[in-house]
Amino acid sequence: MSKPDLLVKKAPSQARAVETYERILAACVELLAEVGIERLSTNLICQRVGISPPALYQYFPNKYAILHELGTRLMQGQNELLLPWSVPATFELSEDAFAASVCDLFMQTLELTKLMPGGVWVTRALRAVPSLQDVRNGSHDQVTELLWQPFMVAHPKADPAQAKLTIRLSIDAMYAAQELLFDDNSLDPLAVARTMSEMVSAQFMRLRRPCC
Template sequence: MPTPSSSKPRARSAPAAVRPDVAPKKAPTQSRAVETYERILATAAALLGEVGIERLSTNLICKRLGLTPPALYQYFPNKYAILHELGQRLMLRQNELLEPWATPATMALPEARFARSMAEMFLETVRLTEQMPAGVWVTRALRAVPSLQDVRNRSHDQVTELLLGAFLAAHPAVDAARARLCIRLAIDALYAAQELLFDDPTQLPEAVADVMSEMVAGQLARLRRSAA
């Protein structure tokens, strides 16, 4: 006689979601192919700003470009691969802006001056993102589309190591694991503050920059004091 538990049908686990392939099919080498590749990216960025993530499609890109779908599919298997490339370019530009700032000298600044310096860097990053083709929409896509989130995560990991190296060079006595965690959380918090500005235009960029930078500077200052 079956027990009450065995008489119930077992719930089936939901199948894992299949993520689209985001790897480009091939890199262009000849000048005409490079031009087509860049036109696809530029057109996708323009359309992304016009129609948003959901309505963007390879057919729409081809129609705007006067390109056949097979010609586009030589380079990108789907729209997510195009967004992936746009996301990588945005993250690269943001990281290039950050590199000259991320030095031991910056990390050794007194708390108030460090917070001010970080606020200025934050505002420069916001301006850069707004000036990049569809930079705001690409930022949203990196957050909203699961297959694109690795672009942001990899970039944040790279920035964490960059800042950590500078911070430890300036303060070698601090706990390295604790410092890495603080910096990683700070990067995510600053990125969330940037998204807040894009999603809520009523927020004042300078006010958001000041509050976030003071929070981060305060945490890093406590870490420095704990090792003194």
């Protein structure tokens, strides 16, 4: 099957158009939680917003393009938390201090995702819809590069390829732990965060050891 068109047709410029654009996104979030991904449709979104399908199609070609926009916003919001953290000094911390900083970052990301409109449901959509997985994978690639560069500045003798692989796997593991918390309310978020952070920290400490 060919992938659906995920590009926004036209970015709104006028205030009224921006309001309609944002209402479409908000309605998608509401309906996603109410009916799920499969039953979500542009017709339902139009009914919720109170606009005609042609009005929606000015901006989005299909429901997946709307979800793509929501997913991109979510990933950008999460990644912004990393900007002050991703500096060489972070990667020079002791194992315990580094684990604590990763744990804090995990909890901040978890809270931000819960607070963002439809954050949990959009996270699920990015996992469940094959055509949307590039949003998550592309974001993780960007974050890998963002973290890899300051790590190599702090530890220039580390194996660059192994460092990049470890960072990418750590990002995916932490994201999977976040998804697990959304799927299983019986788990203690702080316990999950601490366990994952200790595992990630141990791997980073291995990277820092000189190769034999």
